[in-house]
Amino acid sequence: MKMASMSEKDLRADAKNFCESLGNVFMMKKRDPQTQHLLQKSKTLIDALLQEKRAKTDRPTIPPKPARGGGGSMGQLWVKLDEMKRENDELKKKLHGKMHDEKSSQSKSQGPGEVIIAELHKSKTENESLRAQLEKAITSIKELEKVNLTVQDEFKRTKIAHDMAQKSLEKVKQEQRSLESSLNTVKTENDSLKMRLTNSVKPMKRADNRFVENINEKCRPSNIAILYNNLESQQWVDAKEALEDAGFEDEETVTQFLCEILMVTYSICTDLLTDIDNGISGLLKDPCKIVDSAFLDCVKGTTSLSDDLLHSIKEVLRQNYENIDMEPVAVKCKENLQRDEDWNQFEGVLSHKSIKRYMEQCACVTWQMVIQQTPMWLSINDAYFDEDMHKLWWSCDKSNAKIIKFFVWPALYDCKNGNLLVKGCVNSCSE
Incomplete structure (x- = not known):
């Protein structure tokens, strides 16, 4: 009897421990439905076996016959328990295969507390990280x-x-x-002062009142000086660029050639006025001579008009200067340059539109110079550099400027040996 109670007690303790182990496994496996089903089935089977055992103990005890298989219902219970253990181990293996590598390396005999501690250490490590x-x-x-x-x-x-x-x-x-506003104002005042100075001061060596500049005429020395400056800054620059584009890279030769064009047109216009003087004088003496085509060649240097009549003619020419076609003067300038051996290298560019325009503008400006009461004078005759009369070409050294090599731009005077209106631009060197 005592052995039976001990056996029943051991059975109950084993069943209880087994159920708790299954419960722990069930808690650790996050309520897997299959595990829950096995746990329910195990508890039901154990409770049924215990009730059956209690019922048998309440009956009159008849010593049972020992069974071959090691003993009746207890043997079946242990068989069932072994089967459930095997199933539990298989479930653990399946669940361990889905867990982290660290869990898969744990031994089968590891208890729930150790698993929790391992998870706690892992969580702590992750928390620190x-x-x-x-x-x-x-x-x-x-x-x-x-x-x-x-x-x-x-x-x-x-x-x-x-x-x-x-x-x-x-x-x-x-x-x-x-x-800029102040500069424009100063320029206006400067032009006004120049005009007033020109009108109020008589040029040197001029005793006749007819030589005083008339502000009512548009063609007068002060305006011509302005045109002369514009000629240098506009048409001269265009002509120089045209020559450089044509392949003439020697700057000295190019500037001398452009200066020569200006002086040739000035000479032609001077001769033209002389021809007018001589021709009119000859025609007044013998009007029928105009029929002879060689008349002008015959009268050159033989006769001249009186000063009063010549001044009147110049006044008419100044009034009509804008209507005069200066192209024949430009054509004659071109012919003179072509005949000059010093400038025949430029023969191919004389028909260039920039060169042609420059020659025509030179003719227009110089014609206005020669029809003044006292003709204005262009000079390239100076031999020595004078800062008051000349300005240096950009490539020259001012400290070594003494002898003038050539004129880049002629000096303009109001008359021969008169007052300087525009400085000449020169290329100069030391002695």
Whole structure:
């Protein structure tokens, strides 16, 4: 009897421990439906076996006959328990295959507490790793905030500097506009003073009142001086560029050639006025001579008009200077240059439109020079550099400028040996 109670007690203890183990496994496996089903079935089977055992113990005890298989219902119970253990081990193996490598390396005999401790250590390790990452992220955020503050400060300084630069630029623009306005005013006043000076002061060696410049005439020395300057800054530059584009790279030769064109047209216009003087004088004496085509060749240098009549003729010529076609003068200038052996190398470019326009403008300006009451004078005869009468070509050294090699641009006087109106541009060197 005592052995039976001990056996029943051991059975109950084993069944209880087995159920608790299954419960722990069930808790660790996150309520797997298959495990839950096996646990329910195990509990039901154990409870049924225990009730059956209690019922048998309440009956009169008849010594049972020992069974071959090791003993009746207890043997079946242990067989069932072994089967359930095997099933439990198989379920553990399946579940361990789905878990992390660390769980799969644990032994089958590891208890629930050890599993929980392992999971706790793992969670603690992960927590420390996440904490380190969080601290690193916080440090990076602080550094980025410092960089952001620095960039914001730099942006503010740059913006302030930009605003100051904009204000300075506006101020400079206003000053520039003011200076341009002042320059225009000064130029106007300067032109006015030049005109007043020209009108109020008689040229040297001029006793006749007819030699005083008449401001009512458009064709007068002061205006001609302005045209002369424009000729140098416009048509002369275009002609020089045309020659350079044509392959004439020797600057000295090109500038001398352009100067020669101007002097040739001046000479032609002077001769033309002389021919007019001689021709009119001869025709007044014998009008029928105009029938002879060789008349002008015959009268050259033989006769001349009186001063009063010549002055009247010049006045008419000045009034009509804008209507005169100066192309024949340009054509004659071209012919003279072609006959000159010193300039025949430029024969191929004399028909260029820039060169042709330059020759025509030279003829127009020089014609206005020679029809003045006292003809204006172009000079290229100076031998020594004088800063008051000449300006140096850009490539010359002023400290070594003494002897004039050649004129780049002739000097303009109001008359021969008169007052200088425009300085001559020269190429000069030391002795």
